[in-house]
Amino acid sequence: DIGIIATPVIDPVSGTIYLVANSKDNSGNHHFKLHALDLTTGAEKFGGPTEITATGLTQLTELCRPGLLLANGTVYLAMGSVGDFPAWHGYVMGYNATTLQQTAVYNSTPQHNDVGGAGIWQSGNGLVSDANGDIYAVTSNGNFDVNTGGKDYGSAYLKLSGSTLEVLDYFVPYNQAALNPEEQNMDLGSGGPLLIPNTTLLVGTGKDAVLRLVNTTNMGEYHTSQNDNVQNILNATNAPVLGSPVYWDSPNLGPVIYLWGLKDFLKAWQFNGSQFNTTAALQSTISGAPSDAAALSLSANGSTSGTGILWATRPISETSNPGPAAGILYAFDATNLTTELWDSQQN
Numbered sequence: 001d002i003g004i005i006a007t008p009v010i011d012p013v014s015g016t017i018y019l020v021a022n023s024k025d026n027s028g029n030h031h032f033k034l035h036a037l038d039l040t041t042g043a044e045k046f047g048g049p050t051e052i053t054a055t056g057l058t059q060l061t062e063l064c065r066p067g068l069l070l071a072n073g074t075v076y077l078a079m080g081s082v083g084d085f086p087a088w089h090g091y092v093m094g095y096n097a098t099t100l101q102q103t104a105v106y107n108s109t110p111q112h113n114d115v116g117g118a119g120i121w122q123s124g125n126g127l128v129s130d131a132n133g134d135i136y137a138v139t140s141n142g143n144f145d146v147n148t149g150g151k152d153y154g155s156a157y158l159k160l161s162g163s164t165l166e167v168l169d170y171f172v173p174y175n176q177a178a179l180n181p182e183e184q185n186m187d188l189g190s191g192g193p194l195l196i197p198n199t200t201l202l203v204g205t206g207k208d209a210v211l212r213l214v215n216t217t218n219m220g221e222y223h224t225s226q227n228d229n230v231q232n233i234l235n236a237t238n239a240p241v242l243g244s245p246v247y248w249d250s251p252n253l254g255p256v257i258y259l260w261g262l263k264d265f266l267k268a269w270q271f272n273g274s275q276f277n278t279t280a281a282l283q284s285t286i287s288g289a290p291s292d293a294a295a296l297s298l299s300a301n302g303s304t305s306g307t308g309i310l311w312a313t314r315p316i317s318e319t320s321n322p323g324p325a326a327g328i329l330y331a332f333d334a335t336n337l338t339t340e341l342w343d344s345q346q347n
Contacts, residue, residue: 006077007067007126011097015039018075018097020052020064030059034075034095050100052077054091056107061088066192067126072133072162073097080119080140080189084182090120090139092127092165106165108139109152118142118154124295125192125244130216133162138204140189141180144172147222155179155188157202157214171214171229172222179208192244196255196271201230203276207240209261213275231275237261242293251305252335253281258310260294263287266312266337284337286330289315298334308334309341316345
């Protein structure tokens with residue numbers, strides 16, 4: 001009944017596309033199944049599909065939303081809640097890419113949790129991995145008690161082992177107590193992680209619209225009175241942010257990241273090699289929608305001048321509830337955001 005929510009991942013070498021489908025059988029039971037399909041014929045491969053299961057996983061109240069990741073010969077997927085209906089947890093799971101057998105499971109809130117289960121949803125943005133094969137994810141609001149000997153990681157940037165999915169390192173903001181209550185709904189995990197190429201740095205943001213830069217070799221963990229990550233840019237755009245920044249090594253400014261918040265202008269911040277300049281280097285003249293922040297991607301021929309296009313899709317107007325709003329797709333010159341190249345409303 002629900003289908004495929006998480007963006008699939010393709011292995012071009014074997015010609016395989018991996019996806020997770022959510023369905024309901026004739027008895028009313030919900031199922032998540034991992035499929036490996038032949039790109040040419042659509043036929044199932046490797047004896048699939050495989051039923052996705054884990055201790056504490058309730059199929060009805062979980063949803064596989066972040067884009068899938070293929071790394072280390074493993075397909076990784078993550079899960080969060082369905083509209084915050086209890087009970088749910090944040091999961092990352094690994095499956096062997098050629099046998100579809102489960103290799104590891106991580107649960108962000110394995111202990112009793114009555115304030116939300118630190119789901120991993122990232123507004124659909126994918127899990128990421130570094131050159132060492134370690135996996136990165138961001139959890140949403142939920143119990144956090146690692147500093148007192150517990151195992152729950154609400155509102156956390158996580159570094160997980162690619163083989164075992166054990167937590168290798170983490171960062172949690174000092175104000176996590178204000179982010180975590182379910183009634184506040186201030187998801188740190190409303191945006192996914194972005195690894196900056198040729199560095200050990202990770203950047204992301206959440207519903208509080210703080211751009212956070214974290215060093216993956218020493219993420220900063222948690223301290224009660226201060227943040228020990230690399231950088232925090234407050235009010236980078238309007239809250240809440242529902243998406244991730246995108247990166248380009250541009251010909252005019254060098255490395256930059258782009259982000260488009262609610263009722264704000266599309267912006268780009270320049271990376272100076274160790275941090276981001278706090279004032280936006282580029283800004284559009286078109287304001288964002290009043291609801292549902294824009295989803296971004298970028299296409300370019302490397303850093304070649306004249307080839308960078310920043311793509312953005314967002315609602316044209318206020319989102320209706322229930323029901324979708326009309327959407328629009330933009331193409332901007334990635335070196336000059338005041339230049340709109342095209343949009344889907346044009347004749």
